[in-house]
Ligand SMILES: [Zn+2]
């Protein structure tokens with residue numbers, strides 16, 4: 295690859311990462327594509343996918359799949375837990391420290407060395423709960 299080609303690729307990856315880091319919504323590749331296109335109109339969805347994969351491999355981003363059709367991407371490379379709303383499919387970061395004791399417990403139990411763990415909580419988000427309460431109120435009237 296010539297130098298110009300290399301620089302273009304680096305620039306693309308930078309823009310994709312900054313778009314990913316600009317949101318806390320854990321977007322799909324398609325959302326990232328729509329946003330990056332505002333800055334780089336000629337970029338293709340394939341390029342977005344390729345770069346998201348590279349960023350994931352580099353440890354700059356995480357790919358989250360929750361058994362739904364679309365993978366979601368997380369630009370927050372720090373380890374953290376997630377809450378997934380089963381009503382609106384939104385994924386939220388949980389602001390609490392990683393429970394390291396869990397890893398020690400698994401190590402003691404299994405005789406293994408744990409390097410990291412992931413934890414997801416499922417349920418209804420604040421907004422969906424509020425909507426539900428509102429609907430119930432309307433039904434009661
Ligand atoms: Zn929700």
Ligand SMILES: [Zn+2]
Nearest residue numbers: 368370386387
């Ligand atoms: Zn996250």
